[in-house]
Amino acid sequence: xxxxxxxxxxxxxxxxxDEPLLLMGxxxxxxxxxxxxxxxxxxxxxxxxxxxxIERVRVMSQYVFQTxxxxxxxxxxxxxxxxxxAITNLVWPGRKVLSVQNGFFSGRLAEMAQRNGGxxxxxxxxxxxxxxxxxxxxxxxxxxxxxxxxxxGETSCTVWNDQLAQITxxxxxxxxxxxxxxVCTLSTMPLEMDNWKVDVVITGGQKGLASIxxxxxIAFSEHVWPVIIERTAPMPHWCLDVRLARQFWEEKxxxxxxxxxxxxxxxxxxxxxxxxxxEKRFARHKMCSLALQSAVEAMGLELFVQSKSRLxxxxxxxxxxxxxxxxxxxxxxxxxxxxxxxxxxxPIVRIGxxxxxxxxxxxxxxxxxxxxxxxxxxxxxxxxxxxxxxERALNVTGNVTA
Ligand SMILES: *Cc1c(COP(=O)(O)O)cnc(C)c1O
Numbered sequence: 001x002x003x004x005x006x007x008x009x010x011x012x013x014x015x016x017x018d019e020p021l022l023l024m025g026x027x028x029x030x031x032x033x034x035x036x037x038x039x040x041x042x043x044x045x046x047x048x049x050x051x052x053x054i055e056r057v058r059v060m061s062q063y064v065f066q067t068x069x070x071x072x073x074x075x076x077x078x079x080x081x082x083x084x085x086a087i088t089n090l091v092w093p094g095r096k097v098l099s100v101q102n103g104f105f106s107g108r109l110a111e112m113a114q115r116n117g118g119x120x121x122x123x124x125x126x127x128x129x130x131x132x133x134x135x136x137x138x139x140x141x142x143x144x145x146x147x148x149x150x151x152x153g154e155t156s157c158t159v160w161n162d163q164l165a166q167i168t169x170x171x172x173x174x175x176x177x178x179x180x181x182x183v184c185t186l187s188t189m190p191l192e193m194d195n196w197k198v199d200v201v202i203t204g205g206q207k208g209l210a211s212i213x214x215x216x217x218i219a220f221s222e223h224v225w226p227v228i229i230e231r232t233a234p235m236p237h238w239c240l241d242v243r244l245a246r247q248f249w250e251e252k253x254x255x256x257x258x259x260x261x262x263x264x265x266x267x268x269x270x271x272x273x274x275x276x277x278x279e280k281r282f283a284r285h286k287m288c289s290l291a292l293q294s295a296v297e298a299m300g301l302e303l304f305v306q307s308k309s310r311l312x313x314x315x316x317x318x319x320x321x322x323x324x325x326x327x328x329x330x331x332x333x334x335x336x337x338x339x340x341x342x343x344x345x346x347p348i349v350r351i352g353x354x355x356x357x358x359x360x361x362x363x364x365x366x367x368x369x370x371x372x373x374x375x376x377x378x379x380x381x382x383x384x385x386x387x388x389x390x391e392r393a394l395n396v397t398g399n400v401t402a
Contacts, residue, residue, distance in 0.1 A: 021333060023357075024366045025341035026155050026314045027184065028206035028213050030356045031265070032272060038264040039212050045258040053267055054249060060270035061217060064186065064209075064278070065201050067193040071220040073242060073249045074266070076259040079183040079204025082216035084112055085240040086179045086200045087149070090224070092233035093117030095146045098139055098176070100131045100167070104156035104344045105181060109149040116236075118147070130159060130309035133166045140174045147177045153185040155207075156344050158316030160189075162309050165196040172197035177224055183207050184313045187273045188285045188354050199224035205262065208313060210355025211269035215262030286312055288358035291393035292351065292367065299371050299386030301379070304348045314341075316348045317370075320379040325349050328373045336369030360394045 023030050031039075043049055061072040075081045087109065091097055097118040099110035102125045113120050123139060125131045131150065139145075148171045153160050161167070168178045182191050183204040193201050199221045206213035220228065220242070228242050235241050239256060247253040273281060289312035293303055296317055304316035319325050325342050328349060332338045341350040351357075351366060367390050371383035 017337070019337065022338045022362060022365060024351055024362065025339050026207075026350050026352050027204070027354065029210050029352055029354045031210060031212060032268070032356065034268040034272065035211055035265045038268040039261050041261060041264055043260050043264070045260050046252070046254060050258070050260065050263075051252050053263060054252075057217075057263065057267055057270060058249075060267075060274050061219065064270060064273055065193045065219045066191065066195070066278075067201075067219055067221065069194070069219060069222050069225075070250070071222070071225055071246075073218050073220065073245050074258070074263060075216045075218060075240070075245075076214070076256070076262070077216060078213060079181075079202065079207070079216055080108065081240070082183075082202040082204065082218045083109055083181060084237075085218055085242065085245075086202050087112040087118075088116050088235070088237050088240050089228050089231070089242045090147050090177060090179065090200070091116040091118040092231075095119065096144060097121070098123060098136075098143070098145045098148045100136065100148070100150040100161070101125060102129075102131065102151060102154040102157065102159045102161065103127075104154070105183070106149070106151040106154055109151070109179065109181060113147070113149060121145070125159075127157060128159060128305050128309070130162045131164075131167060133163045133170060136167050137170055140171060140176060145171075145174075145176045147179060149179045149181075151181040152191060153182075153189070153311045153313050155184045155311070155314050155350075157346060158305050158311045158314050158348070158350060160185075160305075160309050160311040165192070168196045168198045172199075177227065184311075184352075184354060187278065187281055188313045188358075189282055190278075193219060193221070197221075197223075205266060205269070207352075208354050209266070209269045209273070211266045212262055215259045215266055217266065285353055285358045288360070288363060288394070289313070289315060289353040291390055292353065292363055294393050295363075295367050295386045295390035296370075298382070298389035299367070300382050301374070304346070313352070313354050315351045315353060316343070316346075317351065319347045319349065320374070323374060323377045323379050327377050328370075331373035331376050332369045336365070336373070338366050338369040340366070340370070360396050363390060363394065 205211035
């Protein structure tokens with residue numbers, strides 16, 4: 001045993017700022033006080049209290065996912081763990097998978113399918129565009145796919161698959177099971193799981209739902225359920241096996257010790273979505289994101305994606321020639337205490353519009369910080385025009401929802 005004690009005089013507040021930085025990046029997003037409080041509570045993972053919580057999470061999720069399916073399963077893990085649960089329960093050696101790839105996260109689904117032994121065909125969508133239903137149909141016609149994977153919002157390059165409903169309905173008609181990644185979009189824009197014939201919807205905690213990172217939700221359709229339950233292929237994963245996970249999520253039994261605090265936080269996040277109603281929440285996100293987009297343009301910057309397939313949940317902004325994105329982010333963080341995101345290799349910065357990020361006061365602060373920091377990095381910026389455009393678009397005094 002080593003006799004060297006680590007230094008103990010290192011309280012967290014020697015690292016954390018007095019006032020938290022404003023999280024305006026592509027996730028995690030700020031959480032409400034109710035979510036934060038719930039996350040500080042630990043209860044028994046089995047028993048009557050937990051059973052009631054799970055039942056309510058299921059009922060609220062059915063509304064948020066727009067499904068009548070009872071098969072809502074939680075995962076202790078990031079959005080990627082939910083992606084992996086979806087893939088590993090539907091893809092095994094020999095299964096044919098069509099992966100629609102718009103960027104980094106949809107590419108991750110394809111990689112997971114490959115790792116699980118799937119025979120993967122990539123539809124590599126040109127950068128900055130939404131997937132074309134005609135191209136998908138041509139692929140469905142000439143192949144015998146078992147599973148299709150697609151993302152609703154590709155957070156990495158800020159593309160929205162605007163024809164998602166048509167693609168999933170078509171895949172259903174061809175007898176192909178669909179997996180939709182809605183990590184950044186669930187509850188920020190319409191997704192109708194049942195009406196659009198989606199078989200699996202994946203979400204994470206820390207993005208669209210505005211809960212904490214580390215606990216994710218996944219919804220399975222009644223249509224896909226027998227495929228999972230009656231599977232005969234070997235299942236390499238124990239934690240991610242839905243047939244085991246349902247012992248907890250559907251049968252009030254033990255699988256592994258559930259992340260109780262994160263589930264309580266999710267309960268509060270879902271409840272806030274239900275209180276606001278999906279209609280009002282979608283409208284708020286859309287109005288705030290469009291206001292931000294018009295203000296960014298009025299300031300003299302360009303948006304990365306054309307309006308048709310532009311994602312509202314995460315806005316991608318081109319870096320002007322010669323401007324160092326890392327420096328812009330650092331200035332925003334150091335001077336203005338606002339954090340936004342860089343990107344995975346693209347010359348853009350990204351601002352999130354999920355949950356509490358879509359509030360007028362957060363937008364004013366973020367736009368100002370972005371404009372000033374871009375200016376310090378050498379960009380030519382008309383900040384007053386940008387702020388005026390934001391004020392006009394949000395119409396704060398006349399608009400109670402902002
Ligand atoms: C963030 C994100 C993920 C991955 O979520 P993690 O919690 O980081 O694992 C997957 N898909 C999309 C669309 C995302 O935005």
